[in-house]
Amino acid sequence: MNNMQNYTDKAVGFLMVYGPKLLLTIVTLVIGLWVIKLFVKALGKTMERSKTDESLQRFLLSLTRIFLKIMLVISVASMIGIQMTSFIAILGAAGLAVGFALQGSLANFAGGVLIILFKPYKIGDFVETAGYKGTVKEIQIFNTIIKTPDNKTVIIPNGALSNASITNYSTENTRRVDMVFGIGYSDDIKKAKEIFEELLKNDKRVLSDPAPMIVVSELGDSSVNFAVRPWCNSADYWDIYFDMHEKVKFEFDKQGVSIPFPQQDVHLYNH
Numbered sequence: 001m002n003n004m005q006n007y008t009d010k011a012v013g014f015l016m017v018y019g020p021k022l023l024l025t026i027v028t029l030v031i032g033l034w035v036i037k038l039f040v041k042a043l044g045k046t047m048e049r050s051k052t053d054e055s056l057q058r059f060l061l062s063l064t065r066i067f068l069k070i071m072l073v074i075s076v077a078s079m080i081g082i083q084m085t086s087f088i089a090i091l092g093a094a095g096l097a098v099g100f101a102l103q104g105s106l107a108n109f110a111g112g113v114l115i116i117l118f119k120p121y122k123i124g125d126f127v128e129t130a131g132y133k134g135t136v137k138e139i140q141i142f143n144t145i146i147k148t149p150d151n152k153t154v155i156i157p158n159g160a161l162s163n164a165s166i167t168n169y170s171t172e173n174t175r176r177v178d179m180v181f182g183i184g185y186s187d188d189i190k191k192a193k194e195i196f197e198e199l200l201k202n203d204k205r206v207l208s209d210p211a212p213m214i215v216v217s218e219l220g221d222s223s224v225n226f227a228v229r230p231w232c233n234s235a236d237y238w239d240i241y242f243d244m245h246e247k248v249k250f251e252f253d254k255q256g257v258s259i260p261f262p263q264q265d266v267h268l269y270n271h
Contacts, residue, residue: 108142111162125170182223
């Protein structure tokens with residue numbers, strides 16, 4: 001009975017000493033997280049009003065959120081009696097150990113910083129890198145998220161991207177559409193060229209400057225190949241590419257121009 005009374009007295013004493021600190025710590029943590037949320041939200045609106053680049057916005061907001069939460073944890077730790085000198089020493093040792101363990105993540109972080117600084121691409125750009133093609137949806141601290149044309153989400157580490165070749169199809173306002181069409185050796189080259197010129201002239205999406213290129217590019221095994229290369233706004237690239245193939249087929253059929261396919265002549269000899 002005496003032992004039970006002793007435990008009760010110790011528990012009451014512990015609560016009297018540390019209870020207010022613990023309660024204050026919990027309140028501080030909750031209010032701190034709420035304030036951080038409001039601050040980050042306000043910072044985001046300020047960046048939007050100042051028309052800061054969207055990629056830079058998300059990166060800085062993520063970095064700010066993490067930094068403020070770390071500072072909040074340090075403040076809360078000091079409130080419950082943890083010595084800051086010891087705490088910082090422990091954090092330093094832990095940081096060193098984590099640094100060795102997470103070298104890849106640190107490389108991804110450094111890669112994210114380089115991407116934000118040098119801007120090889122931004123949110124909304126259509127890029128080809130690391131074996132993937134797609135639209136950049138988000139640039140995070142460690143990863144870049146790409147949405148492919150068939151609606152797949154690809155997450156690529158920034159460390160790999162910062163050291164990889166990147167083809168950005170959205171950097172320039174105009175692009176050249178490279179197409180190849182073949183006609184038979186018995187068909188009229190001038191007639192085929194006139195068909196190409198007429199189709200491009202009637203397509204308002206095709207730019208007149210630079211002028212489209214229409215040349216015989218190759219005398220192939222089964223066809224005379226034309227290189228047809230009009231210029232257009234980047235947004236119209238694929239529409240023109242697909243439309244031209246369809247229109248050329250219809251027009252060739254209409255005007256009697258053949259589209260040959262590979263074939264072989266086989267000769268049989270009887271001895």
